[in-house]
Amino acid sequence: MKRLLLVFVALFFLLSGCAAREDQMAGHSAEMEGMTEGHGHGDVKVTKHFDESLTKLTDNNLYSLELVIPDEHLKMGVNTVEIIVHHSTGGDVAQADVTVTPWMPSMGHGVMEKPVVMERGGGLYSVENVVLSMTGHWQLQVKVAKDDKTDEAVFDFPEIKAMGHEHAMMHAPPPKDLDYATEKMTVNDIFKVSYKSTGGLIRINRIHSWELTIRDADGQPVNNAKVTVVGDMPEHGHGLPTQPEVFNMGVGGFYRIDGMKFQMPGWWVVTINVMADGVHDAVSFNLDVL
Amino acid sequence: MKKRIWRFIGAATAAGLLLSFMNMMNPDSARSMDQHTWTDREKLVLRSLWLGSLDPLPVDPSNKYSDNPRAAALGKKLFFEDKFSGNQKVSCATCHREDYFFTDNLPQSHGMDITPRRSMPLIGVAYNSWFFWDGRTDSLWSQALGPIENKLEHGISRTMSAYIIGKYYRREYEEVFGALPDFMEDTFPQHARPALDDPEALKAWILMTPEQRAEVNRVYVNMGKAIGAFVRTILPEPSPFDIYVEQIVSGKPLKSRMALTDNEARGLRLFIGKAKCTNCHNGPLFTNGDFHNLGVPPKDEKKPDKGRAAAITQVLSSEFNCFGKYSDARSEQCLQLRFIETSEEKYTGAFKTPTLRNVTERPPYMHAGQFATVREVLEFYRSKAQNPELGHDKLTDEELDQLEAFLHALSSPLKSLQTDEK
Structure with missing residues (x-):
């Protein structure tokens, strides 16, 4: 609901030119004159578009930023936020290059997933795919670059918590009646793929090889495919500890994957991507590694 | 309840009958059997x-001496040898105490000085693919060489190590590895190593001829291979x-x-x-x-300690890794290094x-x-x-x-x- 409202507000800004008239947005984005939480530049006033937004002055005073969290709180998992960039002298900043980086200061690390920033117009930027991979103290580093001028601010979130629902989504337990077949059609029925571990039973913590056979829907071997492999543990949200390599054997639709390794017991999903003659398709195999 | 009774009776011998009867009388004991x-x-x-x-x-293809008993016997002596240190008081066993399951009781180990991390337990360590908390080496022998030149740990150099081997372990060394060159004080500097944290030692190292450097490296590596052969034998009992x-x-x-x-x-x-x-x-x-x-x-x-993230380039660039010229492995045998996951983001702060x-x-x-x-x-x-x-x-x-x-x-x-x- 709030997201819709944001889009509406953005459209309004686009049409009306800017932020000076937000006082007409009765009730929803009442004018707020507030001190920012910037570093010692307390006398700069920011006109807030949203009651519940967080505001920060960038380090060199160039911009003031408003951060809106549609779901009220950031949580462990995937988040979306909205950022409104104002000039510190007033007026909104359009067509800026905004980058957002989640960071865990106590651990000195971020996340692999990159937030995706989309400009909505009128100084409003929506930021999707803000992934906070664990609970604890997080920061969002927001960098704004425009016309050779770059400045940044850090929003601090001392305690990010897990939400039950998100937890379940990111870390799904194996469904009942999992299909452990080692021969399957790809999603769009273009290729038939089968695999077998060359050393027999797949054992945990061993680097080993797989033999793949790829055929087309008529059962003819596909010898010219480009094949990539991705391993994933849906319950834990992480992948293989190695980077496997695929070798095309050149005959019989045979391919060899070297460097497979599973370092945790349980449900693994190994996805084989096949690209041949300009056609791309993929198949996922379930494994129960003990 | 009836089923359980029958199961007990069915399983019981004449003596067990009495036991199972007591189990039925005593719910705690019955549950304990279920444990x-x-x-x-x-x-x-x-x-x-x-x-x-x-x-x-597991065979260590990078160390052809790893199952050589003489190498292991020499390695054991080197492991406990205090001379391999700047103050003549630190050996591998200082932080890997035999009486403490080959680690020590300190939050951060003390060699020549306090190190940033704890000493690793060595039980069954030969089964590891990566060594140190961050896996910055890919073999036991190259692991053994790291602390020798670390200022906080043994605090000496590879040239000094070669001197000590030549002076005190010449016979045992030559029995395993063949002839040992003379490391004379007037031709080899005592403290030379390719170190970025010690300009004096680095200068001394680059002033040596390539042949001299190769000779010293060879002895240094063999020393590591002997220690690795010993450490491999540290295994748990049932x-x-x-x-x-x-x-x-x-x-x-x-x-x-x-x-x-x-x-x-x-x-x-x-x-x-x-x-x-x-x-x-x-x-x-x-x-x-x-x-x-x-x-x-x-x-x-x-x-914050970056852990594994900082070690990936270290192990890939190490002159003593499985691909290097001091390794006895063919490159296709270096599976861990070949398929190493190189994502620093994934491994930041990971141990x-x-x-x-x-x-x-x-x-x-x-x-x-x-x-x-x-x-x-x-x-x-x-x-x-x-x-x-x-x-x-x-x-x-x-x-x-x-x-x-x-x-x-x-x-x-x-x-x-x-x-x-x-």
Whole structure:
């Protein structure tokens, strides 16, 4: 609901030119004159578009930023936020290059997933795919670059918590009646793929090889495919500890994957991507590694 | 209830009849018997953790001396040799104490000075793919060389090491590795090494001829290979847990007293089940050998230890890695290095899962000794119950007690094949 409202507000800004008239947005984005939480530049006033937004002055005073969290709180998992960039002298900043980086200061690390920033117009930027991979103290580093001028601010979130629902989504337990077949059609029925571990039973913590056979829907071997492999543990949200390599054997639709390794017991999903003659398709195999 | 009665009666011998009758009278005791009943799937997991499932020592293709008993005997002497240090007081055994399961009791080890991390336990270390907490080397022999030139640890150089070998270990060295050149003081500098943290030693190193450098490196590497051959022999013996698994798997659990108490068995059930400890602590050495960021508080907030992330380029660029010219392996044998995961983001702040063999007997814990007791470690994991990567579920105080009890059952004496030849 709030997201819709944001889009509406953005459209309004686009049409009306800017932020000076937000006082007409009765009730929803009442004018707020507030001190920012910037570093010692307390006398700069920011006109807030949203009651519940967080505001920060960038380090060199160039911009003031408003951060809106549609779901009220950031949580462990995937988040979306909205950022409104104002000039510190007033007026909104359009067509800026905004980058957002989640960071865990106590651990000195971020996340692999990159937030995706989309400009909505009128100084409003929506930021999707803000992934906070664990609970604890997080920061969002927001960098704004425009016309050779770059400045940044850090929003601090001392305690990010897990939400039950998100937890379940990111870390799904194996469904009942999992299909452990080692021969399957790809999603769009273009290729038939089968695999077998060359050393027999797949054992945990061993680097080993797989033999793949790829055929087309008529059962003819596909010898010219480009094949990539991705391993994933849906319950834990992480992948293989190695980077496997695929070798095309050149005959019989045979391919060899070297460097497979599973370092945790349980449900693994190994996805084989096949690209041949300009056609791309993929198949996922379930494994129960003990 | 009736079913249970029949099961008991069916299973009982004449003597057992009385026992099962008492079980029915005493619900506590009846439940205790259930503690030792495992499903087929659980038995498979127990078997996978059993010491009997441990493979023979893996061949180290990069060290052709790794199973040479003479090399191991020399390596043992070098391991305990104080001369390989700036103050003549530090040996490998300073921080890897034989009387403390080859680690020490300090949060951060003390060699020449205080190191940033804790000493690693060496039990079954030869089964690892990567060495040190961050895996910055890919073989035991190259691992052994790192501390020698580290200012905080042994604080000497490879040229000094070659001198010491030549002076005190010439005969044993030559028996294994062949002729040893003379390292004369007027031709070889005493402190020369390719070090970025010691300009004097670096200058001395580059002023040597390429042939001299190669000669010194050769001796230095052989020294590491001898130490590696010894350290390989440090292995665990069966613990009460292993005896218990034999009792369970043999299918005759009632013939003698169970090797685990009821409480320990409850802990074991949590360990492989609800508490999900086997996510990382799996296999007969209770480690998957991979690197994980647990969110353990850093020792220095301002300078967090990047762990594995900082080690990836180190191991790839090391002159002493499996691909290097001092390795005895063919490059296709260097599987770990070939398929190394190079994502620094994935491994920031990540450290190697240590073995849990003898874990309760060698506090403190974590890579910088952040926790003084096993209980603190368990409490920490409980506090992280919401973290999906750790996901230990909600555990009660009683369940922590049981897990702790179980961990005690992983203790055993050490088996060092070389111990008698000291």
